[in-house]
Every structure is written in C-alpha cells, then in structure tokens.
Amino acid sequence: MSLSEVSRRDDDVVDRVRALVRDRGTDPLVDPRAVRAAILDVLDEVIAADLGTSSYPDIDIWAQEIHDTVAGYGPLHRLFEDLDIEEIWFNEPSRVFCARRGRSELTTIVLTETQVHDLVERMLRTSGRRVDVSQPFVDALLPDGSRLHVVIPDVTRRHWAVNIRRHVLAAARLEDLVALGTLTPAAARFLSAAVVAGLNIVVAGGTQAGKTTLLSCLLNEVPAHERVVTCEEVFEVRLDRPDWVAMQTRQVGLEGTGEISLRRLVVEALRMRPHRLVVGEVRQSEALDLLVALNSGMPGMTSVHANSARDAVTKLCVLPMLAGENVTAAYIVPTVASSVDLVVHATTRPDGRRRVREIVALSGRVEGGVVETSDVFTTRGEMLVRADGFPPHTDRFEAHGLDIRQILLGA
Numbered sequence: 344m345s346l347s348e349v350s351r352r353d354d355d356v357v358d359r360v361r362a363l364v365r366d367r368g369t370d371p372l373v374d375p376r377a378v379r380a381a382i383l384d385v386l387d388e389v390i391a392a393d394l395g396t397s398s399y400p401d402i403d404i405w406a407q408e409i410h411d412t413v414a415g416y417g418p419l420h421r422l423f424e425d426l427d428i429e430e431i432w433f434n435e436p437s438r439v440f441c442a443r444r445g446r447s448e449l450t451t452i453v454l455t456e457t458q459v460h461d462l463v464e465r466m467l468r469t470s471g472r473r474v475d476v477s478q479p480f481v482d483a484l485l486p487d488g489s490r491l492h493v494v495i496p497d498v499t500r501r502h503w504a505v506n507i508r509r510h511v512l513a514a515a516r517l518e519d520l521v522a523l524g525t526l527t528p529a530a531a532r533f534l535s536a537a538v539v540a541g542l543n544i545v546v547a548g549g550t551q552a553g554k555t556t557l558l559s560c561l562l563n564e565v566p567a568h569e570r571v572v573t574c575e576e577v578f579e580v581r582l583d584r585p586d587w588v589a590m591q592t593r594q595v596g597l598e599g600t601g602e603i604s605l606r607r608l609v610v611e612a613l614r615m616r617p618h619r620l621v622v623g624e625v626r627q628s629e630a631l632d633l634l635v636a637l638n639s640g641m642p643g644m645t646s647v648h649a650n651s652a653r654d655a656v657t658k659l660c661v662l663p664m665l666a667g668e669n670v671t672a673a674y675i676v677p678t679v680a681s682s683v684d685l686v687v688h689a690t691t692r693p694d695g696r697r698r699v700r701e702i703v704a705l706s707g708r709v710e711g712g713v714v715e716t717s718d719v720f721t722t723r724g725e726m727l728v729r730a731d732g733f734p735p736h737t738d739r740f741e742a743h744g745l746d747i748r749q750i751l752l753g754a
Contacts, residue, residue: 359385360413371414378414382406416462418452429509435502445695459503466491472594482577490577514556515583516563525697527727530720536750537685538564540739543637546646547655548689553697554646555579557689565619572615574608575623588615605629619643631663631670637682652686652703656714680714681707684735699727704734
C-alpha cells in the first residue's frame with residue numbers, strides 16, 4: 344500500500360470514528376474511554392472488511408494516533424505529554440517550536456494549514472471564545488490549564504500565529520520555590536510574613552519569568568480565613584484555599600456586545616467582600632482601578648511586565664494615565680507611593696532557571712516626582728542576599744504577632 348493510500352485509509356478511519364462518536368453522543372474531552380471504545384470498534388470493522396489483503400500497524404499505536412487526532416491535539420500530543428516543555432508555538436505550519444527548560448528549539452513536527460485550523464478550533468471549543476476576521480486575537484484557557492493565544496491574518500502576514508503557554512512548574516507555595524532555587528529561605532520567610540501582614544505586593548519580570556507562579560505562591564500564604572477575589576484576562580492563577588472567587592474577562596460577542604473588561608471585573612470584585620483583591624496582570628488602564636482600591640485600604644497583589652523592580656514602579660505611575668486625560672501624574676505618583684508596599688522582581692537566567700532577583704520596598708514618600716524605594720533583598724553575584732532596607736507598615740506585622748526585625752535579622 345502506497346503512502347497516499349495509507350493516508351487516505353487513516354483519514355477515512357478518523358472520519359468514521361468522528362461520525363461514530365457523534366452518533367453515540369460522546370464528548371471526547373469528557374469521556375476518553377468511550378472515544379477509545381469507538382476507535383477500537385471502527386478498527387475492528389476496517390480490519391475485518393479488508394480480509395487480510397493489507398498490512399496494518401500495531402493496533403495500540405494506531406488507536407493512540409487516531410485518539411490524538413480525534414480527542415487530543417494530534418501531532419502536538421507528544422509535546423503536551425512532555426513535562427519539561429513550557430511553551431509551544433508556531434508562526435507557520437511547517438515550523439513548530441517549543442521551549443524546554445527555558446531554551447527554544449525547533450521540533451520535527453510539520454503541520455498543514457488545515458491541521459492548524461482544526462487544532463485551534465478544538466482548543467477553543469471548551470472556552471466559549473472564538474477567533475475570526477472580526478476578532479483576530481484570542482486568549483483562552485485549555486482544559487489542562489495551558490493558555491492559548493492566537494493571531495490570524497490579516498493581522499499576521501500569512502499564517503496563523505499560535506502560542507500555547509503551559510504551567511508545568513510544580514510550585515504551589517513559597518517553600519516549593521525555595522526547593523527549586525527560585526527563592527532563598529530567608530526571602531521566603533520575609534515574603535510570607537509580608538503577605539500575612541497584608542502588604543500590597545507587585546510581582547515584576549519579563550515574559551516567562553514565572554510571575555504567575557510566584558503570584559500564586561504568594562497568594563497561598565494568605566491566611567485561610569480570608570476571602571480572595573482574582574481578576575484575570577484568562578484564568579491562570581492557581582490557589583488552594585476554601586474561599587476564593589476567580590473571574591476572567593469576556594470578549595465581545597458576534598453582535599458587538601457582551602464584552603467584560605478587566606476594569607469592569609475590578610469594580611465588580613469590590614462588591615464581593617474580598618479580603619484580598621488580585622489582578623493577575625496590569626497592562627493598561629485597569630492599573631488605575633487597582634490603585635484606587637489599594638489606596639482605600641484593600642490589600643491586594645498584581646503582576647506587571649518590567650525589567651526591574653524600579654522600572655515596575657515607574658510603569659505603575661504611567662499605566663493609570665491611559666484611563667484618560669484627567670488622570671495626571673500629580674495624583675498617580677503619590678498614590679503609587681502610598682498604595683504599593685513591595686515589588687518582587689523575577690528573572691530568567693541564560694540557563695533557563697528562574698530566580699527572584701530583588702525585593703524592593705516603597706517607603707510611601709515621593710522626592711522630586713520620583714517614588715522613594717529601598718532594597719530589602721538584592722542579588723550579589725549569583726545569590727539573593729539581605730540588603731539594608733525595611734518594609735513599610737511595621738505596625739501591621741506587629742498586629743499579626745510578627746517581629747519583622749527579627750525575621751530580617753535572621754536573613
């Protein structure tokens with residue numbers, strides 16, 4: 344049997360399996376066993392009808408390949424099974440890349456345009472989101488927790504650009520980050536105390552620096568009796584606590600209505616009696632709504648793209664002004680100084696390992712239009728070490744029975 348005949352045979356088998364799955368009312372994402380049974384039924388029929396005139400691959404391998412096509416992610420399935428792969432992307436069907444332990448590599452996988460479109464459609468099926476000419480960008484959460492981002496022509500030059508960011512770092516608490524070498528024990532003890540004391544914390548860093556993981560670990564230090572409300576573009580923060588409400592944005596509908604922005608979520612979150620308000624990442628004018636909430640005494644956290652902790656402070660002084668011309672630096676800069684207490688900056692080293700590079704405290708003062716900061720922890724050589732700065736609001740630590748000087752003295 345020629346390669347083209349094998350391809351046609353496999354395409355026919357896939358079509359028959361899909362038809363059988365539809366006829367049986369099976370949801371491939373919910374009931375994989377039923378899909379597997381349908382595959383084996385079809386393969387039995389194909390082999391029985393052939394009367395031994397053709398050769399076939401190993402049934403288990405053949406069934407798995409068909410399952411990956413019908414219910415999984417087809418040729419990408421093996422990348423999803425590799426726990427070392429952090430991100431998968433392709434700029435054109437014939438070039439599929441992945442990041443393994445922080446390093447990019449070109450895979451041997453070659454897709455077709457049709458496969459790309461089918462894969463994206465399958466990935467979006469459970470999210471309720473869409474991508475088309477009127478909505479050429481989409482962010483969505485996959486069932487396994489991965490984040491999907493797609494851009495289509497004519498925003499891109501010719502092909503669909505697809506990124507799948509996976510959450511493979513096994514860290515849920517600060518001690519997990521210590522075990523991974525991302526944090527030192529002394530810095531972890533300090534951050535845990537700062538979270539318990541209710542300090543407002545900003546996590547800063549570049550793309551793939553581990554900001555969301557670090558934010559999740561910090562939030563898991565919040566006392567169990569407190570209520571946490573998170574607002575994100577796409578669900579990414581992962582918490583293990585009894586009282587947590589997670590909200591995500593919604594894109595505009597086919598009628599041009601129904602959009603729910605991050606700003607709207609922040610406003611709604613304040614009506615939900617939160618003890619902690621969290622915005623997964625601030626990129627635009629939602630920074631104003633968050634600052635207003637923090638300035639009113641609502642403890643909270645967020646993350647921001649920035650090259651350093653001080654760059655993050657500068658960015659937080661600029662982003663709120665995107666909300667309108669009446670929002671000026673004269674209001675925003677002192678609000679940032681009084682609302683943000685700590686900035687934790689994370690980075691990715693050349694070898695792909697993630698590290699917290701510095702922890703900076705804001706004193707609440709502004710000098711010459713610049714927010715005053717001091718280093719609590721800084722990097723010297725390859726080590727995160729204690730600097731000479733102290734966090735603000737030592738009274739909040741005392742109210743929770745925490746001696747911050749003793750905690751930092753042990754650093």
